[in-house]
Amino acid sequence: MSYVSGSTPTPSGYDTQVPKPLPASAFGSADAPAVRTIQSNTSYQVIINGMKSGSYHFAIASGSVGVTIAAAEEGQALNSTTCISNVSTITFPGGSGSAGYNGSPLTIPINANVWSGSGFAGAQGDVTFVYKGGL
Secondary structure, eight states, X not given: OOEEEEEEEXXXXXXXXXXXXXXXXXXXXXXXXXXXXXXXXXXXXXXXXXXXXXXXEEEEEOSOTTOBOOOOSTTOOSOTTTEEEEEEEEEEOSOTTOOOBTTBOEXXXXXXXXXXXXXXXXXXXXXXEEEOOOO
């Protein structure tokens, strides 16, 4: 922890020291990006909020931030020409719209900046990207 000089001198004549506040970038953040939309940062982990029957696809894509990647052929989620690497595919069989394991969202420690789904129509809010903070 670092300190800054306070504005009130002590009786001995020395300035008081107060903790220096941390910048906002020191804290992590989260975002629920739209389907197949390239994000500016790569996630630290992803959270699948409401597991649906089908597959979730995560990748690291090149291209401009905010650009929506076109879907590839049927059965594939992301156009492979735009993706630097396909990070992970997670498939959930059965009941559409299930609430996750024991009613909880599923947290996965993977790095990705774009996501999509196949076997269901993904929507913003289905997946949350979590970003790590740092100084």
